[in-house]
Amino acid sequence: MSASDPSVNQARRAWIKRLGLVATPGLLSACAGNVLRPAETRAAPRVIVVGGGFGGTIAAKYLKMFDPQLQVTMIEPNPMFTTSPFSNTVLVGLKNIQDITFDYQQLSQRYGVQHIQDSVVEIDPVHKRLRTASGLPLEFDKLVVSPGVDFRFDTLEGYSKALSEHQMPHAWKAGPQTLLLKRQLEAMPDGGVVAICPPVGPFRCPPAPVERVSLIAHYLKQHKPRSKVLYIDAKRGFPEQEIIKRRWDSLYKGMIETVQGGDGIIDEVIAHADGTSTLVTGFEEHHVQVANLIPPHKAGLIAATSDLTDESGWCPVNQHTFESTRHKDIHIVGDACIAGEMPKSGFSANNQAKMCAAAIVAGLRGEQVPTGSWINTCYSLLSPDEAISISRVYKLSADNKIVGVHNSSGTCPINLQASREKEAVYARGWYDSITSDMFT
Structure with a gap:
């Protein structure tokens, strides 16, 4: 059976729906069963998240979901986030910019994440502290950096x-x-x-x-x-x-x-x-x-100035925990990191951030990091009413690299009109789901 067979794509869509945009059901159950237990009497660990995009927002949210006692602070200079997915529809008048712009209120009010509206200008990985553009010094036990991309x-x-x-x-x-x-x-x-x-x-x-x-x-x-x-x-x-x-x-x-x-x-x-x-x-x-x-990309500026990038311009990480291979207790997720065979996308960042949050909480508890798997689906509109999609499932290899699962990749039956029309509906559903995961 080929990956583009309709039955395969139906199963793939059903699986994505069941996953609810979570890296794996097992990942969440592991965190719920092992991490969310009464903490020992101690000062709550301080975790700072740099960046409020697809990776940073989800990392901050799920850190608090996995362990509500953590002190989680997200540093993001903007009060609102405008998504690059579906921004092409804004270019041509199918949507307004407000339709793809979201605030961080629920992240703070519902989950207890502190949002500091500022930029990080310096990270000291040795002494575990950083400084913001306004001069605010902050110390951390764990740091998640999700700076997105910059341009060459x-x-x-x-x-x-x-x-x-x-x-x-x-x-x-x-x-x-x-x-x-x-x-x-x-x-x-x-x-x-x-x-x-x-x-x-x-x-x-x-x-x-x-x-x-x-x-x-x-x-x-x-x-x-x-x-x-x-x-x-x-x-x-x-x-x-x-x-x-x-x-x-x-x-x-x-x-x-x-x-x-x-x-x-x-x-x-x-x-x-x-x-x-x-x-x-x-x-x-x-x-x-x-x-x-569109110029060539590299990891966001703060990653480069903080010695988190290698000669490629991207951030090497342990692809199980997303901890930097250059500096302990600093994790990088999203477009900036080198994540094996996973493409750079919002869906990838979402999956990586959840795995990263689980790894951080497990590490702080002295517990084994759960094994995750990942999925990525990218949709492209060919017209307002037609779309195509490419998807793949990923796992951790024996040598700790993220690789595609054999025979797990697939595309929609692009030569069928009905399929392309359904994919346009699925694309909008995916967007609603992932932004809901981030902002509600």
């Missing part, structure tokens, strides 16, 4: 952080750049060209560029039908490429052009005074009205 702006000649903020937005962190790219699409004349250029190497949400191409093409078809999307990608292809391209041809005939492989390597970007851009690839120069240039 200097890898593209002519590109810079400043340029990304006013002319060539990446919009790969939802928020102001999402709205900037949306305004650019709205202002572009009919007949203009939108370039979408994903990075090489590990990056956040690998299937998302396909969704962005699709939804922007949908927007152009409705509002600027003489325009087109130019997809420039140094990679040779993406999963299910031929079938997706056929679907693009059916939905948006003649509106999507792809430049891939060696021809898709961008050598230089040139910003013009009139707001247009030129992207130089090999012997070609592509003049575009809107340039959505």
Whole structure:
């Protein structure tokens, strides 16, 4: 039976529903049975979580769920969190930015997590203390760092952080750049060209560029039908490429052009005074009205300045506990960590944070860390009413690495219209579930 067989996908969806976005049912039962027992008389351990995204929020919540006596503090500079998943729908007017923005009230009021609205500027891993931008010093027994990603702006000649903020937005962190790219699409004349250029190497949400191409093409078809999307990608292809391209041809005939492989390597970007851009690839120069240039990624800045990254720019961890291999009692979850074969995604971060929380609580109790397994599913909308998905189950190997479970990966039957329509419904259900897990 193939992984794309309908029965396999039905079982996979049922399993995801049963999991309730938890790493494994066994993980929670282990924590409930062994961790949530009366604590010995002692000062409550202090656990600080840096970052309030998909990894940090869940780590903070589940630390308190697994052991309510812990002192858990989350340091996050923003009062609200805007999700990158479903931000592509905001770009094209299917949702408002408020629809994908959430506050941390329940995390504090329901679970007792202290939210300090500040940024961490220094971590001292030896003395177990940190300092915030406002000068607040804090000590910790355990630290969870979930800083997300930062960008390697200097890898593209002519590109810079400043340029990304006013002319060539990446919009790969939802928020102001999402709205900037949306305004650019709205202002572009009919007949203009939108370039979408994903990075090489590990990056956040690998299937998302396909969704962005699709939804922007949908927007152009409705509002600027003489325009087109130019997809420039140094990679040779993406999963299910031929079938997706056929679907693009059916939905948006003649509106999507792809430049891939060696021809898709961008050598230089040139910003013009009139707001247009030129992207130089090999012997070609592509003049575009809107340039959505997504630079290569690396772990968030605080990870690098705190000696938590290696030469790759990412954070090596014990892939069972997510403890840093560079500094004891500091754990890293989410996009910033090296998590074996798991992709960098919100769903991955959610699973990792739960395992990390269980490992921390078990460690503080002097108990064995439960063995977990993980699952990741990524959805991509091809239109407002159609989507595709890719999923896989992961386990811990004998040498303590996260690897995919044999024959556990699958895609929806993409060639079936009814299946694509169902996947769009499942995508919205997944989003509602994971944001509910974070914020309620």
